[in-house]
Amino acid sequence: MFTFPQARYTLLEQPTPLAPLARLEKRLGRSGLFIKRDDHMPIALGGNKLRSLEFWLGAALEEGADVLLVAGAPVSNQCRLTAAAAAIAGLDCVIIHNDAETAQSLRSSYLNRIFGAEVRFVGSISEESRAVRIEEIAEELRAVGRRPYIVGSAVIGALGYAMAALELLTQVRESGSPIRHVILPGSMGPTEAGFTFGNALLGHPFDVHLVSVEYGQADLAARIARIFGELQHFVGASEVQLDDARIHYHMDYLGPGYALPTPEGENAILTLARTEGILLEHTYTAKPFAGFMDMATDGSIDPSEGLCFLHTGGVPTLFVQDQLFQTI
Numbered sequence: 463m464f465t466f467p468q469a470r471y472t473l474l475e476q477p478t479p480l481a482p483l484a485r486l487e488k489r490l491g492r493s494g495l496f497i498k499r500d501d502h503m504p505i506a507l508g509g510n511k512l513r514s515l516e517f518w519l520g521a522a523l524e525e526g527a528d529v530l531l532v533a534g535a536p537v538s539n540q541c542r543l544t545a546a547a548a549a550i551a552g553l554d555c556v557i558i559h560n561d562a563e564t565a566q567s568l569r570s571s572y573l574n575r576i577f578g579a580e581v582r583f584v585g586s587i588s589e590e591s592r593a594v595r596i597e598e599i600a601e602e603l604r605a606v607g608r609r610p611y612i613v614g615s616a617v618i619g620a621l622g623y624a625m626a627a628l629e630l631l632t633q634v635r636e637s638g639s640p641i642r643h644v645i646l647p648g649s650m651g652p653t654e655a656g657f658t659f660g661n662a663l664l665g666h667p668f669d670v671h672l673v674s675v676e677y678g679q680a681d682l683a684a685r686i687a688r689i690f691g692e693l694q695h696f697v698g699a700s701e702v703q704l705d706d707a708r709i710h711y712h713m714d715y716l717g718p719g720y721a722l723p724t725p726e727g728e729n730a731i732l733t734l735a736r737t738e739g740i741l742l743e744h745t746y747t748a749k750p751f752a753g754f755m756d757m758a759t760d761g762s763i764d765p766s767e768g769l770c771f772l773h774t775g776g777v778p779t780l781f782v783q784d785q786l787f788q789t790i
């Protein structure tokens with residue numbers, strides 16, 4: 463069922479931890495709270511994109527690539543993790559940052575250089591122009607005999623999170639944890655669509671709660687549906703259906719927008735840090751965790767049904783977010 467027509471390069475030998483949040487349960491007066499630690503991985507400070515990179519690397523090596531090309535902001539988790547994964551696989555890595563080269567942006571992206579990546583700043587251009595630019599740079603590399611692979615295919619990256627659904631269900635069964643609801647950020651889509659697809663392949667053991675950190679509901683739902691459809695086609699599983707009743711969109715936590723802090727997000731960061739010693743950051747995980755705490759306490763979910771927060775990582779971003787806090 464989970465044999466996909468795509469080679470996988472193993473970066474993660476072990477499942478990430480599934481842990482109870484016992485001190486938070488005490489604080490909130492509600493049992494059945496868990497965290498899946500995809501922030502807790504052995505490579506480059508971890509994060510969701512390592513699961514996707516197993517399949518992106520598989521595709522790159524299958525094509526005979528010798529250099530990975532990836533684009534993102536200077537603080538991009540995808541760029542950092544691609545640089546590390548390229549180093550592990552013995553490939554070169556070229557990173558394109560859509561930002562001006564300043565002391566601040568160089569500082570924000572310096573981990574990429576530690577992993578040996580070549581970093582190019584192309585100015586603050588739109589995502590569309592960035593996609594054009596990355597193709598041009600790929601062409602330039604081909605012209606000098608290199609074989610670039612552009613990292614980022616949504617459908618290939620999503621396979622990593624289909625596998626994560628299987629990994630989580632296996633842990634739930636082995637540990638007897640009563641997890642019914644999984645809460646994760648809603649953003650560009652591959653992580654969420656992949657998890658939803660894996661959940662569907664497994665017969666929908668989980669209700670999936672997406673807390674938007676970037677888009678409006680119609681846009682986010684359209685992204686999920688599109689990638690899910692591509693996965694059906696790619697995997698050859700047209701019988702596996704997206705069940706709208708098992709996906710819940712939570713739009714109340716986005717606040718002023720992507721990467722902009724909210725008081726609820728700040729409270730979530732401080733609460734998890736001060737009960738469990740686990741870090742979140744403002745862009746991807748603080749707002750979903752605020753949603754998780756509300757779901758745990760507002761009576762919307764039956765007390766017998768466990769809740770699991772899927773921590774997708776991104777913690778290194780905290781080092782450039784100190785100015786975003788209001789209360790510390």
Ligand SMILES: Cc1ncc(COP(=O)(O)O)c(C=O)c1O
Nearest residue numbers: 539649650651652653774775776
């Ligand atoms: C830490 C973290 N969480 C969540 C996401 C969102 O993942 P996706 O782009 O698959 O929606 C990202 C994306 O970069 C991320 O870095």
